[in-house]
Amino acid sequence: MIRVENLTKTFDQFTAVKDISFQVDTGEIFAFLGPNGAGKTTTIKMLTTLLRPTSGHIQLDGFDPWVKQREARQRFGIVFQDPSLDGEQTAYENMELHGILYHVPHRVRVERIEQLLRQFELWERRDDYVKTFSGGMKRRLEIARGFLHTPKILFLDEPTLGLDPQSRNQLWTHVKALNEAEKTTVFLTTHYMDEADRVAYRIAIMDHGAIVAVGTSAELKARTSTDSLEGAFLALTGTSLRDESATSTDAMRRFAQMWQRR
């Protein structure tokens, strides 16, 4: 479903993603694990048409996302690291807007919005402005929205960042249920080892822009002779701290958070 070959992204002098290759099969849940600044988000941006690769090939369900943008975009849903909802509109209106942008026919749209909002336990709050929602509710709404146009692939970029354990648990239950019911391929990135261990069929560990290992959780543990995924992760990526320099994106994120909290 996803095929990546020799993908590289360079910003000026800095190489964020170095010659990575991997494949994700249809219906699989595939996790990208890696410390801060490993290049996970850059990879997702290239997969989702937001960033042009410097070199290498990507195929999503047979389409190159940079060349066949519209075909590729119709086939995936994405939940970004930062919320991308319109706070000034209600939950229902956000879903409706998404449905129209993704050409979901009216009748299907109405049915599916109700089904997804009920499933993610937001139906009662459908007419409330999104700006009044908690972090967990916003995340649920975004994931519900990501599934609205029945994508073949769902990208989740650190979807559980900043959520409490209850919300995280519930979120993965929903995602797994939909992955099974609709055979949606899920590509996710996360910091939380236990999550990757629990939901992902296969895990790729990324560090300094390169993939250092790919395999099931059991394979990774066996390879590093450790008994936990965290142990395997540390064995593969080392224990040194990654001090990301603060970028303008971080400043923007703080700014947005400041303003969104009321």
Add this chain to the structure above:
Amino acid sequence: MGAIYIMWLRELKRYVRSRAQIIVSLGQPALYLLALGYGFGPVFAKAGAGSYLQFMAPGVMGMTVLFTSVFSGMAMLWDRQFGFLRETLVAPVPRLHIVLGRTLGGATVAIIQGILILIVCLIAGFRPHLWGAVPASFIFLVMIAIVFAAMGASIGSVIQDMQGFQFLMNFLVMPIFFLSGALYPLKNLPRVLGWITHADPLTYGIDGLRGILIGSWQFSFTLDVAILIALAAALLCVSAWLFSRIQL
């Protein structure tokens, strides 16, 4: 088409829902109208130029449309910061439709604001030379709104932070307003200032409004309309091009 419509509708919803903002954004032009209109009135009359309120009311209408439409385009900066922009960037529709919907939405809001300010002007004592001219003046409100909403969208596609916004506010939008003839007649100006005012797009919009509403033309209906339509077309293309190039 659905994408254009839903993005247009979004702008309108945001406008209707922020009633406090409607009042606030009408406050500034109303202040100009009252403070300057009444304040400079006696001097203007003494210079033999007639009623200043009559003269500047079309200018204040143009100003309202200018600010509202440029801001609507620059609101893209907020969407960038709050993340909603990305939702529209990965949607499987041409980005042209997204930016067109936004621009037309912003322009619609600006036209509504312009009409509200016209009503304020009428209450303050402004009288068009023909009542039948009032609907005709909407032609110019529409054109000013589209030109500057497209300009705002172009700027919004390029700038990424608040500093850029402040900079453009001070060095682009305010000069466009002050050098447009909204507040003073453009006759007998120093030569360089004269050239600058002729290069200012808003000059032609204000001239059109003033021509239709009080019957005093600096240029002509045909010239004003031709320049504004050409600019609107050019800026719509520029905004579409810049918006389609956004990478995050």
